[in-house]
Amino acid sequence: MKYQKFNEEIIQLVGGKNNIQAVVHCMTRLRFTLKDRSKADTEKLKAMDGIIDVVSNNVAYQIIIGTHVNDIYKEMVEMLGLDPNAAEGQPKEKKNFIKAALDVVSESMTPILEPIICAGLLAAFLSIVSLTGIISPESPTYQILDALRTAVFYFLPIFMAMSCAKRLGASPYLAVALAATVLSEQINGVEGLSVFGIPLPQITYANSFIPILLAVWFMGYVTKFVKKIVPNALQYFLSPLLIMLITLPATLIVFGPLGFYVGEGIIGFFNFLMNTIGSWFVMMLYSALQPFIIMLGAGNFIMPVVATMIASNGYDPAFISSCTISDIAVGGAMLGYFLRARKSQQKQLFGTVTLSAILGVTEPAIYGVFVKFRRPFIAVMIGGGLGGLFAGLTGVKAYSVAWGLFGLPSYIGQGDFKNLWLMVTSVIISFVASAIASYMLGIPSEDEDRTDQHETSTKTVGDSSLRSLPLGNVVSGEIIQLADVKDQAFSTGALGKGIGIVPVNNEIYSPVEGGVTVVFPTKHALGIKDVNGVELLIHIGIDTVELEGKYFELFIKQGDHVKKGQKIANVNFEKIKEAGYDPTTIIVITNTNAFLDVLPTQNKTVSMDDLLLNIVF
Structure with a gap:
């Protein structure tokens, strides 16, 4: 710790x-x-x-x-x-069942992407060395390396059990033991089995993840039940045995077959979609929209589908190829901005995120550039959509889980060079089309004007010319200097410089444009980081955490992007005062040390048209 x-x-x-x-x-x-x-x-x-x-x-x-x-x-x-x-004192958040299930799958897949990607890149490496004759596919060296690749997917249930156990309230070690048991030669793919006289269908557990996910979910509930009925003195001895004796038969009778048929249903749905509409439609759509999907935090939702398709067909006909095409399109969009930008600081930013996107890491570009300038989204929709359309129409297949430039050799498969060249053509189309589109769309003038305004707004102090950034108001009311706020954490300046306001109305507004970095569960405090790197803390009332969200209504959540002047909350300050709490709303710059000074307004009162703070740097 x-x-x-x-x-x-x-x-x-x-x-x-x-x-x-x-x-x-x-x-x-x-x-x-x-x-x-x-x-x-x-x-x-x-x-x-x-x-x-x-x-x-x-x-x-x-x-x-x-x-x-x-x-x-x-x-x-x-x-x-x-x-x-x-x-x-917070009740657990109640989620929609489908959303909760997707969250579990996504969060469980994330930790095991490392070995899956390793296996995918290893497949690409083996394809190259075998085709060039450096290592023969019949040689012991090739067989050993190939064993690593095949083992990752064969033992996928064990990886999944280990990844999701704690999330689902089960022991990771018992979950792994369960996964290893169903993969044993006595059970995996064996015909004619029965348990307690109940005949079992022939199920292949290797290369799957849904059966073990359902089984570990059930194990979590069994664990809670067993710990309630077994005396503390016998927990160490009896609990693991009872958990396994209940969970293993239930897995073989219920969750194994159920998970198997769910997996088959997923494959059937996407095969139906691609056979009726066409894989071109799926690939074009996903290649165009992946940046939006990443912004929603759902970037990994396709991984279970991909794993199931590769296990069933030996290849993925849609999604991994689309991921790479979209990533390269993001890189192309950033190259267009790099060529268009006139300022050295912008060129440095666009150049850096171009390289990371081409290598398959697009988050810096999406969160650092796309969210601010917006037009690159259109460029990627154009370039990614065209690249995905070409890949879909020509039947590009991904033989393993590997994306970005380094993953391209995996498209060779078993000597399928045509598939590789079609994929290379697809990413070239996406890259070039996105670069041209973003260059022609240009960097929005309003963003350049905003940057210029922030960079050229000056205050003259002595002989020095200092840049300053004005911050808008949060709520109308009477100004209180920070030193007079009745809360030592703020009045001492320990949390940063700022100001206090005694509100005269109930609407709270964002003083800047930026991202919401934190929203406290009791809704009385939130953080915003603006586009210039200023980190604000808005603390509504003193000791109002004790109200546990009562009298607060928020219109934002963590991760949202807010505009300057956007309404972010309604607060019933009259009720707060009746409950005996000080309604003073405090605004502090938590990274004050990153700037030369933070200057509060000298007004006695402020309306929503007034400026609240000036950041000097």
Whole structure:
């Protein structure tokens, strides 16, 4: 644990584990409910490195740490043996069943992409060395290397079991034991089996993931049930045995066949789609829209489909090829911007993200450029769509999971050079078309004007000309200088320079354009990072974390992109005051040290047309 020693010292100085009744956190501090506050050594806590201040009031015993408190809190509750959800007093979020299932699949696939990609690139390497005669396919060296490639997919259920077990509340070791059992030669693909007299269908578990995913999901519920009925003294001995005795037969009778038929259904659906409409449509659509899919956080949702298709057909007729075509199109769009840009800083940015996109890593381009300038999305839709259309019409196949330039050799397959050249042609089309489209669309003038305005807005101080960035207002009201705010974490300036406002209406607006970096579950605080790198914390009210979201209505969530002046929340400040809380809304620049100064407005009151802060750099 990164903060283990830090947390150990805090626990000791608040009176030990037995003195802690509960602990929660907000944006900047840990809030302890102590059985006996007199046991806490406040002065020693204040003297600790990493602690800004300690505040003891009617609300809680509060240790002010900073905006990284969430990481400290996670380790703290684990050390104390507490349930984070119960400790925070937050009900678990109820998700739509389909969304929850897709989240589990996506999150489980992410950790095992590493061996899958390794196997894909190894397949490409073996294709090249065998075709050039460097290594014969019959040689022991080739057979050993090929064993690594085939093993990754054959033992896919074991990788999946290990990846998803904790997420689904099961023991990773028992989950792996279950996966290894169904892959054994006594079960995998064997005909005529029965358990407790119940005949079992012939199921091949190798190269699959859905049966074991369903089985581990069931194992999670069995684990909770068994731990409730088995006495603590016998947990170590009896629990694993009972869990396996229940889960293994259920897997063979129910979840194995169910998962097998679900997998067959997935293959059947996409085969039907490609046989009726055509693979060209699927590839064109996905190649054009992949950047949007990545922005939605659903970039890995196709991996289970791809794994199933490769296991069933020996190749993927649509998605991996589309991923590569789209990635190269992103690189082409960034090259167009690189050629169009006039400023050295922009050229450096566009050049860097061009290279990473071509190599198959598009997130820097999408989040660093696409979100801000928007027009590259159109360029990729044009270039990626054309490349995907060509690949679909010519029947390009991906024989393994490998994308980007380094993955192109894997399209050779078993000597299928025609497939390789068709894929190379597809990515050239996508790259060139995207580059031309982005160059012709140009860098939006409004973004250049905004950048120019920020770079040329100056304040003269003595003989120096300093650039400044004005920030808009958050809420109309009466100005309070930060030093007068009744919260030491803010008034001391420890969290950064800023300002306070006593609101006169209930609407909260974004003072900048940027990305929402954090939204606290109780809705009383949120962070925004603007397009110039300014990091803001908007803290609505003092100690309002105790309201647990009551009287707050947010219109944004973490990851959203907001415009300057966009309405982001409604807050019933009258109800907050009636509940006994200070409604002062605080705005601080948490990365103040990155700038020369942060200058608050000198107005006594502000409306939504006024500027709130000036960032000098």
